[in-house]
Each structure stands twice: as structure tokens, then as C-alpha cells.
Amino acid sequence: MNISENIKNYKDELPENVKLVAISKTKPNEDILEAYRAGQRIFGENKIQEMTDKQEELPEDIEWHMVGHVQRNKVKYMAPFVSLIHAVDSLKLLKEINKRAKQNDRVINCLLQIKIAEEDSKFGISDDEAREILASEAYSKMENVKIVGLMGMATFTDDEDQVRSEFQYLKSVFEELKMDYPALEELSMGMSGDYKIAIECGSTMVRIGSSIFGARNYN
Numbered sequence: 001m002n003i004s005e006n007i008k009n010y011k012d013e014l015p016e017n018v019k020l021v022a023i024s025k026t027k028p029n030e031d032i033l034e035a036y037r038a039g040q041r042i043f044g045e046n047k048i049q050e051m052t053d054k055q056e057e058l059p060e061d062i063e064w065h066m067v068g069h070v071q072r073n074k075v076k077y078m079a080p081f082v083s084l085i086h087a088v089d090s091l092k093l094l095k096e097i098n099k100r101a102k103q104n105d106r107v108i109n110c111l112l113q114i115k116i117a118e119e120d121s122k123f124g125i126s127d128d129e130a131r132e133i134l135a136s137e138a139y140s141k142m143e144n145v146k147i148v149g150l151m152g153m154a155t156f157t158d159d160e161d162q163v164r165s166e167f168q169y170l171k172s173v174f175e176e177l178k179m180d181y182p183a184l185e186e187l188s189m190g191m192s193g194d195y196k197i198a199i200e201c202g203s204t205m206v207r208i209g210s211s212i213f214g215a216r217n218y219n
Helices: 003-013 029-037 048-057 072-078 091-103 127-135 160-180 195-200
Strands: 019-023 042-045 063-066 084-088 108-113 145-151 186-191 205-208
Touching: 003 019, 003 029, 019 186, 029 048, 042 048, 048 063, 048 072, 072 091, 084 091, 084 145, 091 108, 091 145, 108 127, 127 145, 127 160, 145 160, 160 186, 160 195, 186 195, 195 205
Parallel strands: 019 042, 019 205, 042 063, 063 084, 084 108, 108 145, 145 186, 186 205
Antiparallel strands: none
16 A cells, blocks of 8 residues: 555545545554645544654644544643544533643634434534524634634434435534534544545535545554
8 A cells, every 4th residue: 555645545535625534543654744744734643642753753843633533631732733633522621621722822723523323432512502602692702713614424324325425414413503613624534434425414524534544453
């Protein structure tokens, strides 16, 4: 498997309005550099410590996305550099991100994670909870975070109709919220196995890992 060829293939295939987030979790820096040399600049990690270690050693112009579940006590480690946090699922977490961003004199962009999958293992909030956060006085007073869109993970299944309906549901929530909150621009949905359906349903950002880098190294 050739990482740079995979990157080029995705760049050629994806529509212009869809960003490629290369999910580099568990992958060594050499693999990330190979993707970087092929023109990839956005990389996603699901563990803050791993992302922080990589950020210190890799090129400064990499845009780091946190795509995994975020523990509030670890936000401080990524606050100096993270570009986008995909999986915000509470007002408490948003408050912590705002606090740490302020300490670093930054504004951190965030996505609200909506639970669209049937699996209990998936994190996320309901569309009503998302609306509550966006409408809250607490959020309106935050100057160092900006909610720029939504994120969702479909059920892990071979049933494409189910995946499509989950993505269509998320797109409808996005469109509804966007009418009241025009700052919502990004819709992060779609991974290696279902990104084509996600793009059909209106995704602006796909998270691709194993199809670029090969199987994960969970040692």
C-alpha cells in the first residue's frame, strides 16, 4: 500500500467542497510525513497525548483535528495548537475548551457531535440538546470557542439504507440549525467504509484512516 498514492487518489476523487481529514491515530510519524509530502495537511487523532507528541515533532503547518471523545481534564494539552475539535458533546466540555483557548489567546473551532447511530458505544447528543447549547446564554458569552458545524458517526453495518438514512437525518438537523445559526458550515460525516454515502448526503468533511494508512496498529 502506497500512502502518497492513496492521498492523491482521494484528492482526485473528492468534490472540491469536501475536506479530507487523514486519520493518523496509532500511525508513526514517517507515515504522516509521507502523506504530508503528498500534499495532505489535515490530520485527525483520537487521543490527545498522541496528537500532542506528534504535533511537537511534525511540520508546523499541519492542521490537527481531534476526532475522538474528549476528556475535559486533557483539553489543556491540545489547546495551544488544535485546529478543530469534532466531538463536543456537552456544554461543560465547551466551557473547558473556551477557558483553555482563552489562556492561549486563541479561538478554537468546534463541532457538536450528534448521536445518529443505533450503537450504544457511540457518543453524541440529540438535536434538541445541540439546539439548547447553541441557544444558551453560556455559549453566547464564550469568546474563545466557535461552533462551526456538526459531526456524526453512522452505525457500523453493511446495511447501506440504514447508513444513508442516518446521514440524511444528520444533514436535515444541520440545515435546520443553520437557518438560525449561519456560522454552521461544516458537516463532518463519513469514514473509510461509508464516505461515498456521506458525500451524497451532504458531508463537507470525511475522516479516512485505514484506506490511506492501512490497518491500525493497536499494540
